[in-house]
Amino acid sequence: MTQYAMVIDLRKCVGCGACALACKTGNNTALRKDGQTHNWADFIHETTGKFPNTGYKTTPVLCNHCSNAPCVEACPTEPKAMYKTKDGLTMHNNERCIGCLQCQEACPYSMEEVKRDGAYGQYSVISFNEEGEPYQPFYQDKDELIPGCTASSAEIAEKAGATPPYETKYSHPDYANVRGDGIVEKCIFCDHLVKKGELPYCVEACPAGARIFGDIADRNSDAAKLLKKYKPTVLKPEAGTKPNVYYIRNYSA
Secondary structure, eight states, X not given: OOOEEEEEETTTOOOOOHHHHHHHHHHTOOBOTTSOBOOSSEEEXXXXXXXXXXXXXXXXXXXXXXXXXXXXXXXXXXXXSEEEOTTSOEEEOTTTOXXXXXXXXXXXXXXXXXXXXXXXXXXXXXXXXXXXXXXXXXXXXXXXXXXXXXXXXXXXXXXXXXXXXXXXXXXXXXXXSSOXXXXXXXXXXXXXXXXXXXXXXXXXXXXXXXXXXXXXXXTTSHHHHHHHHSOOBOSOGGGOOOOSEEEESOTTO
C-alpha cells in the first residue's frame, strides 16, 4: 500500500518562505484586506542558547496527513467531508463540508500559537473561510494607490478574468480552484499534481531541497531512505496521531 509522506531536512531549511509563497500562489489561498490570511504552510522559529553558543531552527508546519487523523474521526457528515485516501492522504471534500469546525477543534496541530522564550510561530493547519465573507475581498478593492496612475486590485482581477488574478487552475474532484465561504480547507499535498506524477509546489519551490516527498512504503524511495538513514522526529508524538510529516537533522548541528 502507498503511504505518501513529507520529509523535511531541518539542516537545509533556513526559513526563506519560498515553500509558503509557492503554496499560496499554487493553491489560490486567500489574501484579506484586514491583513489576515490563510496559509497551508507556516513556520515555527526558535533560537536557543546565548551568544556565541546559540542554536537556530525553523520548523515548517503543514497538515500532517496523520494515519490516525482526529479530524476525520470528528467530522460528522456522512459521507465524511474529511477523509483518508488509499494513498494515505487526509483529504477534504468541499461540497460535503458544513462548516461546523469540529475537524479544526479536534486537530492537535491546528491554529495553535507558539510563543515562548526563543520561539514563535503558529500551526495554521486547518483554515476556515468565514461564512458570508468574500473569499478574496482584497480583489474587490477599487481604491488606487496613486489615483489615475496605478490600477486598483479590482481592476487587476477584472483584466485578468480571475479572482485572484494569478489563479492556478487545476482539476480535482474534491477541491475547486478557489474555495468558497463557510467551509474549511487545508494542505492536500498537491494531490492534483501527485496524481500526474509531479511533486507538490512547496517541494519544487524549495531552493535548498529541504523538502522530500514520496511513498515511504516503498523502501527504495528517497523519502524512505532518509527516514532509515536519520532518526526522524514528528510534532506532538504524544497525541498518537501518527503524522506523515517527518523532520530530520538540525540546522545548527
